[in-house]
Amino acid sequence: MDVELKAITKRFGAVVANKDVTLQVRAGEVLGLLGENGAGKSTLMNVLCGLYRPDEGQIVINGTPVQFTNPGDAIAAGIGMVHQHFMLVPVFTVAENVVLGVEPVGRLNHLDLKTASAKVREISARYGLTVDPDALIETLPVGVQQRVEIIKVLFRSADVLILDEPTAVLTPQEVEDFFGIVRSLRDAGKAIIFITHKLNEILEIADRISVLRAGRIVGESDPATATKADLAEVMVGRPVHFEVDRSGAAPGDAMLVIKDLTVLRDDNTIAVDNVSLTVRGGEVLGIAGVQGNGQSALIQAITGLMPAARGTIRFLGQDITHASVRARHKLGLAHIPEDRQRMGLIPDFTVAENMVLDSYYDPRYARGPQVQWDAVNQWAATAAAAFDVRTTSVFAKAGHLSGGNQQKLIVARELSRDTKAVIAAQPTRGLDVGSIEYIHSRLMAARAEGDAVLIMSSELDEILALSDRIVVMFKGRIVAEFDANVEKPEKSQIGLAMAGVAA
Amino acid sequence: MSVNESLDAARDKLLQRAAPDRTEFEDLVIVPLFAFAVALILGAVTMLATGVDLATIGRSYVALLVGSVGSVNALSETLVAAIPLVLAGLGLALGFRAGLFNIGAEGQILMGGLAAVIFGFTFSALPFVILMPLSLLAGALTGAFYAGIAGWLRAATGAHEVISTIMLNLISYRLLDYMLSLPWVQREGRADPVSRSVPDAAELPRLLEWLDPNLRLHAGVFVMLLAVAFVYWLLFRTKLGFEFRASGASPDAARYAGMHASLIIVIAMATAGALAGLAGANQVLGVLGRATPGFSAGIGFDAIAVALLGRSHPIGVLFAGLLFGALQAGGRQMQVDAGVGIDLIGIIQALVIVFIAAPLLVRAIFPWGFRNRQKGTHQ
């Protein structure tokens, strides 16, 4: 089946997400759609799968123009999408998720889950997608959940598969397996659109490449001849430096020392299992691992948001295992949280209010019970200007800023005071390249000033670029440790550790 | 130092406030106006449907106007009705800002009012300058304690405050009935549940008796104005207010910022309860002079509407409370002049909030009242 997007334009209010985009994909090929975060890739694909309606342009399938009013129409037309954030109901079983919307039923509208399970088994056997149809989704690792998503699409006999950033949650080895699946689907005659911002992946899997920047198609290229540097320049619109300057490593004293730390989740299951690690001043420690292996809990325990069930955390020689969030903050612990929209800032508050979110009580801004808003505003303006936060004024709502500027606001708030350690969780997730470079430079500046820097990221490239030392977490434990200053570790080595295979 | 100069310039630019745009004006002025107009029209439709003829409907709306602002007495009555509404509404608004949906003002008013009465007649020997303020304080503290229960339940066990405050309301009715039947509370020689009277030294003095002894406006109006100023200061000028607002807007961000979520919930609930208790104390010390079963008369529920209409802003609550006070005062006149039941006011109030809380609905009904906005620009 051939699909063509012709001159698609999609606006959200005044924002133009896609402008005049034309694309086509044929049966039996993989089209790589490359673009950085915020370039409009997901919006474009949501148009193709019927979730959004285009303002202009049309979709043509096998030469016939079609109109989708809802995702059901797109599914009926044979288009299936695996979303970046999985569209699975966690409390349903695999089979229930797969059949949702096209359920086999018996008499009295009775759900026929036996037939559903049988069909799931049949598809998993045919494409080598091993999964237990009766398992609850929430009990499955993300790699398996992704297989369920693909089975879901195949169950609806889709001929066009859209894969939106499918490798974001996978280990390098899982990515290899996943590419195998994609190739076998292509060889079975499916048309595949592979969306990513990762250059090496697109060069490996795509038969053709289209590059999207600021909502427009800015180039097409052939993966056989294109180089990473060329593609990056087209994608960002200027030459990009991949390497972060990490020269001049001068690790000092141990500042953050964690011993035998165990952290429990709300349901009393173990999130962090007997972890010990040390971060010295002037070094960056990177925590690698597949999402959900305890990294978030470790960071929340260090910053005081989750209680430690066992073990100790010492910071600058003091025992802070049971100290409050604020006490740790006062000691000079800066925290750039994982979820900036939910935790890092309050979208309804102004930029100035967000700038003092965790320091409003400080004598600089408060006198007695009162907050001195004049002082706050002055300082917020200074910090915003110094950290390149682009906003109309400090009285604008933080929710109106772009993702990159929101993150820069958080970084400004956390790093512009006297810090001793910086804990950064997913510091650049979902940001454009410009903001990523800026935030990386700020983190390296903190390192140069002698701060202990702890970075957790699901982007292995980011960990490799920034870290002096790397630890890998799997099922709540540290399963491997690498010293990048001695010998730069191979991606595959880290990947194996991420998958729980002992090095 | 050109770099510094450009930074300074950038900084100064960031400190400029944008002029309030049209959207804010629409939300603050046009939406409430339309909401009120539609509610009055639908109120008229309700009257028509229950067999009231057009002339009477006209008369009743005239009575509504005359009874609320048509004379000194009407204005006095409007203010008297507005005082408890504003006080309790301030408490609810403060709760909303902190992310707490407190439906329990009714029970907090009853408990606060009862406490004020009991304190008043128990220490009736004290002089006015001590007894009156302490009676008010007793009301506020009891209201704070009663609301604090729901706050504590929420903080300690996660019990949703909507259900627990409603249950506390129902419990407060029974508790009041029980207390009023106790020999040391019940008025001597009465078999029905009526408390002893508040002594003169505990009463909020009437302000306009020199003009006409029937004017009921009492000193509670100053308590109300002070409370408006206090809540404004608390919410927007203090650290605690910042914590309230942060926890309300995003509990996760508040926790991240090192705020003590459980404590803030309890304090916010207790402050809201104190204001509601103060409203109850105002009623018994300023208007009723004693406690009877259900003396709150639905003020706690109307106060929800007041807080919503006032957009949980102290100044907004003041105006909304005055409006609802006018509706109450006018409604009584309406009942007398046109024979239309005062419950109609309840319908109008509910309709006002529907339209206030769903601006999209008002925009859908009156598209010409608003500047055309691109879809998706509002967040």
Add this chain to the structure above:
Amino acid sequence: MNGAETLQRPNAAIDLGARRRTRIVGAILILLAAFVVVVLGDAPGDATFRLSRPRDVWVLPDLIVPAQPFIYIAAALTAFLGARQFLRGGGRWTTLSLGLGLGLGVLAFLVWATAGNAFSLTGMLQATMVRAVPIALGGLAAVMCERVAVVNIAVEGMLLAGAFTGALMGSVVGGWGGLLSAVVIGGLFGFILAALVVTYRMDQIIAGVVINLFVLGLTSYVSSQVFAEMRHLNNAPVFRAIDIPLLSDIPVIGPMLFQQNIFVYGALIMVAVSTYYLFHTRNGLRARAVGEHPRAADTLGIDVYRTRYLHVTIGGMIAGFGGAWFTLGSVGRFDENMTGGRGFIGLAAMVFGRWHPVGALMAALVFGFTDSLQQKLALLQTPIPSEFLAMAPYVATIVVVAGLIGRARPPAADGKPYVKE
């Protein structure tokens, strides 16, 4: 490290969290036992519970319990359960022990109150069922709404609207017409709630509160404006109990389940049907998907808005039916605010019942029991003031939502509006 240590460590860590709850439950049980002995200890005479009525086909003898010994045994058992929590650790027994202990406490209380007296246990169970009906239906209505992620605080208002409409239309066109109108009006308010929260994205709690205020205002207005003068408009026929042949003759259970009016039968049937619907049919699966992950449902071509409208409307119809119980199933006459918070107790029943129709019914029976208990106790002239007995259901509700009896997970998207673009 050796293998055994690795295996043991997780258990030790988990115990840290569970132990606290175990201890709290143990303390509660021991306090309860002490309360039973100290407060209820003095109960001379026998407590007589009648299990049958004279007219019954199969007559069971009266149950005669010597009060004092029974109370001491109950206290001893409760204390044993409590002590066991401390000595052996609770584990899976914690919740069960708490349930058993509370049950024993209630029995001891009942025996104490009845000591030297007699009353009909069967009658009380029958009353329990009857009083559970509006709560169960309110809870079921809330389950239908919350399963598609719409919080329905307006259950109270919908019950009140159903009660009012039942009385008015029942007086005009007769019982069945009244019942049908009540269901339609309930559905109408469900539809309005759906419109406010789905289409106009109003805050769900505010929308519910507003509907409650509106219905209260409207029904009070009409009843004072119209019913006061035209009494014949507020005089509806009442549905009488229908005995199911054979089944109604079973002792104790017969009168409780099979000598009731259509509201009891209707509630039981609706609970069964909605359980089947939600958990065993295609549409039920889709509805639950909308409540758990609306975006996923949307990407699969399920119309989230339509599903929400539909189920909230159905929920409203159920609440309308439940509301008609107050007038058509009970007294035949409407009084201002006659639902008296039953809708809110229904919401608590839904939480207690873990968002499951059968659970909501069971929880409603517990509330119905406390409700009928306080009625019976008022007759037995216990020294407890009647106001405190009347508070019992409300206190029980608070205890339930405070989660002393275990907590469950609501649908993931509960209370959140869904914005398509």
